[in-house]
Amino acid sequence: MPNEFEYIAWLRSQTPADARVRIGPGDDCAALAPPARELLVTTDMLMDGTDFILSEVDPRRVGRKAMAVNLSDIAAMAGIPIAAVVSVALPRPTPPSPLPEGKGEQAREITELEATSADSSFSPFPSGRGDGGVGSSDGPFSSGGVSLPKQLYLGLRDIADAFGVPIVGGDTNTWTNKLVISVTALGEATARGPVRRSGAKPGDWLFVTGPLGGSILGHHLDFTPRVREALLLHEAVELRAMLDISDGLAADLNHICEESKCGAVVVAEAIPISDAARELSRTSGKTPLQHALGDGEDFELVFAVSPTDGTKLLHQPPVPGLAKIGECIEAGLWIEENGERKSLAPTGWVHAL
Template sequence: MSEFAWIDWLRERTPSVDRVRIGPGDDTAAMEFPGDRLTLVTTDMLLEGSCFRLAEAGAFRVGRKAMSVNLSDIAAMAGVPVAAVVSVGLPRSGGRAIAEDLYRGMREVADRFGVAIIGGDTNSWTGELVISVTVLGEANPRGPVRRSGAKPGDWLCVTGRLGGSILGHHLDFTPRVREALWLSECVDLHAMIDLSDGMSSDVHHLARESRCGFVLNAAQIPIHASAERLAEQDGKSQLEHALCDGEDFELLFTVSPEDGRKLIDAQPVTGLSISQVGIAVAESGVWLDEAGTRRPLPAGGYVHAFD
């Protein structure tokens, strides 16, 4: 398939959106951003062999994940995703079928959250699949929730359950966009991050940006059933999986103790699982409290590194 035929294929399947004035086909897309809200911009790149195995996952699930990880970043800022731009490096052999399945996977997630795919770039090469998605969003009326607002005494809370994502959750998760907006409407969120690299790593990001520390309570960390299954297979503890596996894509956030109790008490009504997993402290660092014994908790999740 030629580049121009691919653009035509996309245009035939891209629904019109009022605020998108120019979509795929021109040198740039054009959108209207009414009002005075901040525009949020995030991008993520997925590489075959590092982020996924195409033969195991399939292009549809890879496309779904490529869109979802970006929407999870928007959720971490309690924002509203609006539009996406997609760049793909396709292997020359079998590229058309891969491209079509990628697009369908992305569209499944984009349509669910009202996100318009407005353009991008497509190339082919002799290497493996590469996909990069950039999402534009709007801050909610209260403004974006950053990583830097945690205060000593805050409750550290998390949505959902953690660990074992490699058994499928890392590909099939639903970004917590609606949950983040609900949280921002109900309480004063001081700081927030999505759990992509793992609790033990991402809590360090919050600590560094907020210039404070955290003490995590091991007994209160919610364990996913997949982490329990993995622990039976590999000898690692369930807690280690919950802290270090990564790609949970849950929301880790801080609130006042009063707001924290409000959220915990609301669970039977909302159905959203929220756990208090720790507390913010003035001293820099991160610690894990296990049955009254406190020890430093190193960043043990995924680390992006290069020489």
């Protein structure tokens, strides 16, 4: 792979013009035209071994996911994504070369980056994997003849371009551990303002935008953030509370309840369950419903609306796939199954600190 500055030059050559971007990659900061309304800011970090396994997945899909999870956060507040910056810590294959005398710290950084390109025997991917596997001499960060940083960038651009989001800058470094990629996305609120988690009220109806569960079988890498759906819903009705389902329906619904100081009850038979959840249940020892409630990384939206607006959504849905799953109540988190109401534990993904 080329050194840092050649890589930056390549990135600049790949960055399309955008009227909102006054200064793009190449300077110390990007400069954007200020949005007319509130600026939304979100960031997510993905780590090899926690959020993906690099030896088992095409790095282009990793880049795509890194961007998509951030756009999903913008969708959760019914915002319009406008730009993103990306930082990547690449795994360093070999110890850095000795520092040339008298070159100072800047030379050390350049030498370390060049060292990552010197050992063509290193690859984070097993050879002969087919799509995304390594069978080339494109340097240590190679995958199918394209370097790992470039594959990541192409994946980032795949989903960013789909939503008109320019990548306006970032940082690239190397270290002696696994791949880490962090994206910060900027968005603009609509005229109705950002949708928070804290506006749900007892009596509100609860909806989701699509089927849940089993994301580990591939959906967690290939999902499409519900940006357009959020904007259409926000235009059609008053969204009182909303978030994207990243930790699992039970856990994320509990987040709404905590912030809104209310409770919720969901109806088991009304929860849309994905085909992947049903497939996974054949070998996991869990039911499809358990997968739908707790797997996480579905990145569908769960939201609360008034009964009047809920009725409108059922009769004139502005987006396909909407399902009413329950309602907000005074307190507690509950599930009704076969007519019986039981306590629902807010199980799902939780990072241990």
